[in-house]
Amino acid sequence: MSPALQGSLFAATEETALRSLDLVRRERLDAGAWIDVLPGWLTGADSLFERLVSAVPWRAERRQMYDRTVDVPRLLSFYEEEDSLPEPVLDDARAALTEHYGAELGEPFRTAGLCFYRDGRDSVAWHGDTIGRGSTEDTMVAILSVGAPRALLLRPRARPADRGTSGPPVAGTVRHTLGHGDLIVMGGACQRTWEHAIPKSGKPVGPRISIQFRPRGVR
Template sequence: MRRTLPSTGRVLARAPRVRYRVAVITNTCSFVGSDASPLGLFGCGAPAIARPAGAIERVALSATSWVDHCPGWLGGSDELFERLLDRSRWQQFRRTMYGRRVDDPRLTAWFGPGEDRPDEVLEEAASVLGAHYGVAFGRLALNLYRDGSDGVAWHADRIGRSAPEPVIAIVALGAPRPFVIRPRGGGPTRRFSTGFGDLLVMGGRCQQEFEHAVPKLAHAAPRISVMFREIDDRPPGDLVQVVPGSRLRTSSSPSSTVAIRPSSWAS
């Protein structure tokens, strides 16, 4: 399914799943594999936690920093992607970077304590992950990467300045994108492919010792990253535009065109 963006020429297309020759057919959908994980099947159906805590694998980055990774942790990721796309109040900010004012190359949505989440499965996910890691995930952040020209440059999250060992959990929905991590100051880069409900968690002194990024790509389908956080650690910036979820679709049809970036926005 392809969704053309108005006047910008950008197309929002459903994340492709055709990668393998062996077709899998279920009562809810059919697909032919996934380049991210053999668990791509769990993108179909109703959103729900699909894998137990014991399936989470830890990667030691150093003696004091680690990343946990679990492909297909959240089932029904395709449906959840659609719900979050429609129900979230998407925002774009302009910030100062390297002496220049630039617009964030992505859209974001934030939910603080006491605010209703755009889907109840996110409340369950925050509770399950919080119990597993001993953390109160009181805040939820969403990043929408519309295509390959959206991304996040190398950085470490600001919470690392105030918390010695913060835990940040990320569930990736939609098309797989590289999530890369390297030591601060440079060094070998570790690459994780995340999408279709994959879970990635950064912990220990990861925010002090390492930096991470979601690089821009020549071609990429849409992706939403769901981030569970302890505090609101957004960098300062000026709000450029707000797009309620109700304005994203141009008709009531679930397969209709999606207007992610109105023509009045800067490219």
């Protein structure tokens, strides 16, 4: 199913394990949003990628787009809070995120959504995770990336919910290239006042899997 992954030497040979979340670096955005970034949070990420390709029940979806139904340009799988995750290290990752962010978030991370970007033609359009409580409440979405690096872009919404029409303009687009065990956590008002995307790439890029950990009622 998977195209060949050109792995990182270290990600392929190291034991699969998590580094300390005390190493995260916070970047303040605008309109009440922030992101935390930790490159290489998960060591041995390429071996986890290979296991997930085989172990996860991937599905292709089709969605209504205006007057036609189109293929979703990535494969998907979603684990509800009562579901067993496909790899023990993902349980460890969710528990570590809850321990580190629980006091700030006010609740644990509970679900895990997985996206499989097979090549540069797979993508996700600009959006915020605003299905459910994310449309009205500050929350967090933590994304662990394994496989080949891909660009994740963030940009402010045209009229962020948390600010009026006056005041200084919001910042421009933010870009982070994520893969091989990198972590990004989007917090505060990020889902409501900013949006994010994985753009298509015309350059040769390898496959990537993202694992999104969310609290209950956030999609």
